[in-house]
Every structure is written in structure tokens, then in C-alpha cells.
């Protein structure tokens with residue numbers, strides 16, 4: 001394990017510790033994240049405030065506290081005090097005040113509730129400061145101090161204990177067997193050897209069974225040698241979202257190590273944004289050597305299959321707009337594939353303004369959808385997104401991320417918006433043309 | 446030794462040395478290229494991403510070009526910095542000073558009119574940016590004491606520099622030099638470090654963007 005991957009402890013009762021101890025833990029969490037990049041970024045900020053122009057939370061609520069760089073102030077203060085000899089000189093000159101516990105408490109809302117780590121502010125910053133990454137690093141310190149929104153903490157603890165917020169391996173197996181019965185489809189489960197390890201999201205297991213069935217049908221149709229594993233199925237990473245580095249590492253390494261154990265050459269991440277971020281772009285934290293494993297997103301592999309002419313769909317003949325999930329598009333490099341798939345589905349694509357890498361976030365990423373007290377702010381972002389969708393006049397509102405979909409669904413319920421948001425895989429499931437029987441629930445289900 | 450001699454001699458050497466040592470120290474700590482963990486397999490060209498981030502950020506990118514704040518800051522920023530560079534590197538006393546103490550310069554100093562124009566542009570930019578620090582509630586919220594000290598010190602250095610332009614008054618020249626020395630000592634510990642770190646910040650972000658084949 002690399003230095004950055006060194007475990008920190010998941011202590012569920014941190015909140016009971018004295019404040020000085022919690023503060024010291026927070027500082028240690030911050031310091032563990034400091035590196036040359038942090039210094040390059042923090043040294044470059046000129047407080048121009050332009051990052052505010054990009055942030056959806058600031059757009060819907062112009063309170064200056066929502067200026068992106070303001071969200072990491074305690075992290076920055078700690079960095080000023082604790083970076084090497086310059087920190088020492090700064091301390092001596094009184095240029096580096098201490099971070100207080102009260103400040104950390106105040107900033108919990110800014111670091112969690114009002115930042116989705118979407119990285120839109122990174123685009124506008126003239127200095128190129130990646131605030132999204134700094135917020136992710138800052139969350140580590142807050143987590144260590146036990147200053148994490150309660151629901152996020154609950155989900156993180158469940159993921160830490162069981163490996164998934166969905167539930168245990170037995171519960172997962174039972175659910176997959178249900179899908180097999182419902183759809184009369186073959187889902188290879190718990191195979192000891194396979195070329196491809198496929199992972200899923202909790203929503204796919206809980207309710208989006210048609211997606212699970214469609215994935216199985218497509219992978220079978222493509223002739224893949226694949227499996228789902230009940231000991232490594234969870235793609236969501238609540239450690240990544242909450243700043244719990246130990247859990248983040250545990251969840252990431254479980255997927256990668258299992259894939260390697262079964263001799264897989266590819267790990268497939270489902271329709272989720274942060275899961276892609278954690279598995280594809282954050283692995284360096286846990287492994288010292290480059291991985292001999294391809295990590296691919298399901299939208300990417302299906303897009304490729306479409307381009308190779310190996311997947312066909314019944315054309316829909318409708319118009320659609322696509323919400324670009326930040327962690328897949330702006331920060332994930334998957335920009336091309338959703339459009340390839342939409343074209344193959346016979347959809348007339350009407351882009352929202354803005355779209356692609358400059359699209360606004362759904363407002364619920366980065367764990368924000370799980371934070372109850374963030375609802376009002378999130379719903380304001382939802383209204384902005386709903387208006388952008390309406391402007392396109394498109395028939396369908398699509399995305400490729402479970403969290404975005406959930407955020408939109410909750411926003412729609414809260415604001416009385418009566419449109420539906422589907423994911424690409426849901427539409428693909430309905431329109432897939434293959435030599436296998438059409439995907440419909442069997443009576444047995 | 447008179448105060449002026451002290452300022453122009455040992456104090457100058459002291460502040461310049463401190464400046465060089467700490468700026469280098471800081472840059473080296475940023476350029477610490479020791480490997481940390483295994484880099485994810487790149488999806489695109491990291492170098493192209495880094496160069497892109499370095500270059501495209503010289504001008505605002507769409508859709509942010511619709512923002513008045515973006516243009517105000519960009520125009521004021523360029524005015525201040527470009528004017529300052531001209532003053533720093535081409536004002537007659539600076540050229541003489543650099544040639545006497547450091548090395549010969551391949552260009553001629555600017556005329557007095559050139560100086561006045563550069564100074565006006567630079568002051569205008571600095572005043573626009575500095576005023577915004579107080580007027581714009583967003584910027585007021587995020588400003589640190591350091592930002593005010595850095596802006597104020599820079600302003601005083603420029604002002605005393607203009608006052609000392611005639612070079613008739615040793616006092617004014619000494620005053621300017623004194624503030625320059627204070628500025629040099631303050632520099633490595635403050636947000637003035639952005640003078641050197643901005644390209645590194647852009648490059649590291651762009652490098653990551655290139656790895657992911659995204660356009661940041």
C-alpha cells in the first residue's frame with residue numbers, strides 16, 4: 001500500500017471524543033492529504049472569486065459562503081501552518097492562524113452539503129486550481145473529526161461493515177436470483193474464473209431489475225465470459241464520498257483484488273459517477289504498481305459494442321436530452337459514449353445549455369443527495385436543471401448515473417415536476433434487439 | 446553607514462537572498478516528483494492536457510465569457526500585470542540597477558512617456574482589482590489578511606517607485622528600495638507566490654485532465 005493509502009480508523013464514536021482530540025484528528029487527516037499538488041494549487045489562489053461563476057450552488061443561492069474556494073478554508077489554513085519550514089516561518093510571523101473546532105463545525109455544511117465535487121469551478125479558475133479535488137481531500141479531515149452529515153455517515157458505516165449499503169452477500173445473491181427468475185435470464189454469479197467482473201449499484205439490485213437483466217442479456221449476447229460476485233459487487237463508494245479513506249480503500253481494493261483473483265482482465269463499473277471516479281481515477285492511493293486490469297464504465301463498453309455493430313436497438317424515433325454526469329463526463333473522460341448510444345437508439349439529441357464538460361451538476365452528487373438538510377438547496381439546483389431540460393423541448397430526459405437520476409427524482413417529487421428521468425441502460429434494456437427473447441418479466445417473477 | 450547605504454547594501458543583499466532561498470525552497474517542494482502510488486492508466490495524452498490547460502486559461506472560456514465579473518477581472522488583471530512587467534524590466538532606474546548588480550539586459554529602457562503610460566495602466570488595473578476586494582461581497586468574503594497585505598505592499602512599492610523616478614531624492618529612492626525589500630521578504634510566505642506557481646498549478650491540473658482525456 002502506498003503512503004496515501006495508509007489506513008485511518010473508522011471510529012463510529014468520534015463525536016464523543018473531546019473537541020481537542022477531534023481537532024487534532026482533523027488536522028492529521030488534512031496533513032495526510034497535503035502533497036505537491038496541494039501546494040501548487042493553494043499557493044496559486046489569488047482570491048479573484050471567479051470560481052463562484054461556475055458553481056451551481058452559488059448560482060441558485062448567491063450567499064458568498066458558497067464561493068467554491070471558501071469551502072476549503074479550514075483545509076487551507078491547516079496547510080499554511082503545517083507545510084514544512086515555510087509553515088514554521090509563517091507560524092512565527094503570525095501569518096498562519098490556527099484552525100478551530102468551531103470553524104470545522106461551521107464548515108461541515110460547506111464541505112459536504114454544498115459541494116458535489118463536480119469540478120465545474122476547476123474550469124473557470126484562471127490558475128487551474130482543482131477545487132473539487134481539494135474538497136475531496138478536505139473531507140478526509142472532517143471525517144476524522146466525526147463531522148460528517150449523519151445519513152452519509154450511516155451509509156459509510158454500513159458499507160464499511162457489510163461492503164455495501166445495499167446489504168450482505170446473501171441478500172445480494174437472493175436479489176440476483178429473483179432477477180433471474182423474473183426475467184428468465186442467465187446471470188453468472190460467483191464464478192471462480194471469468195474474464196470480466198461486473199459490478200452494480202444498490203438501486204439496480206433494489207429496484208432497477210430491468211437494468212440488471214438488460215446488462216446480463218447484453219453481456220451474454222456479446223459472448224462475454226463474465227460474472228457478478230456476491231463478495232465484490234458494490235460499485236458505490238461511500239468512503240470516497242464521506243472522506244473515510246479506510247473505507248474508500250477497502251471498497252476499491254475489494255473490487256480490484258477480487259477481479260485479479262478470478263483472473264479477470266476487465267472490471268466493469270455500472271451507471272454511477274462517483275463509482276467511476278473512485279475505481280478508475282483514485283486507485284493510485286491504494287496500489288504502488290500499475291494495475292494489470294482494465295477498468296471500464298458500462299456506458300463505455302456498450303458504446304464500443306454499438307460502434308462495432310454488435311448491439312442493435314429498436315429505434316425510438318423521439319428526441320432526447322442528456323444530463324452529463326460530472327464524474328463521468330467532465331471528470332471522467334466518457335463524453336463520447338452516451339451520444340453514440342443515443343444515436344443508436346434512434347434518438348434526436350437536443351443538447352442542454354450548457355452541456356458536455358461544462359454542464360451543470362444535478363446538485364446531488366458527492367453524497368449531497370443523501371444529506372437531508374441539503375434538500376432545499378438541492379431542489380433549487382433541480383429547478384434550474386428542469387428549466388434547462390424544458391428549454392430543449394425534448395421528449396426524453398436521460399442520464400447515465402444512478403445518483404443523478406435519484407437526485408432528479410427527488411427534486412421532481414419535491415417540486416411537483418411531472419417528467420420522468422431515465423438512464424441510458426433503462427432505455428437500452430427496452431429497445432435491445434437480439435437473438436434472445438425480448439426482455440419481459442416472466443410470470444414467475 | 447547611513448540608512449540609505451544600509452538599505453542599498455546589506456539590507457538589499459539580505460532580502461534578495463531570503464527571497465531567492467525561500468522561493469526556491471517552495472518551488473522545489475512543489476516540484477517534488479517522487480512517485481506516490483501507481484498512476485491510473487492514461488486515457489489521453491497527459492502532456493497535451495497540461496499544455497492545453499497552461500494555454501487556454503490565458504483567456505476566459507465559454508460559457509463563462511458571458512460573465513461581467515470574468516471580464517472585469519481578466520482585463521484588470523492583464524492591465525496590472527503587463528504594466529508592472531514593463532515597469533519592472535524596462536524603467537530606466539530598474540534597467541540601470543539590474544545591469545549594475547545582476548546582468549546586462551538585451552533591451553533599451555523605456556522613455557518617460559512609456560513609463561507614465563505603463564504606470565497608469567498598471568495602477569488602473571491594481572486599483573480596479575484592489576477596489577473589488579472591498580466592494581464585491583464574494584471577494585470580500587474570501588479575502589485573507591494576506592491578500593490585503595500583498596496588494597497594499599505592491600501598491601506602495603509601485604507608488605514609491607513613481608515618486609522616486611526622478612532619482613534626485615536619495616530619501617525617495619531609499620524609501621522605494623526599503624519597501625521593495627519588505628516586499629521581497631514577505632513574498633515567499635504569501636499569496637505573492639502565485640507569480641511562480643500559476644504555471645505549475647495549471648500544468649498539474651492539465652496533466653490530470655490529459656490522463657482522463659477531458660478538457661479542463
Ligand code: SF4
Nearest residue numbers: 045047048049051125
Ligand atoms: S477562481 Fe481560482 S484563483 Fe480565483 S478565487 Fe477561485 S480558486 Fe482562487
Ligand code: SF4
Nearest residue numbers: 055068116118119121
Ligand atoms: S466542485 Fe462543483 S459543487 Fe463543488 S464548489 Fe466547485 S462547482 Fe461548486
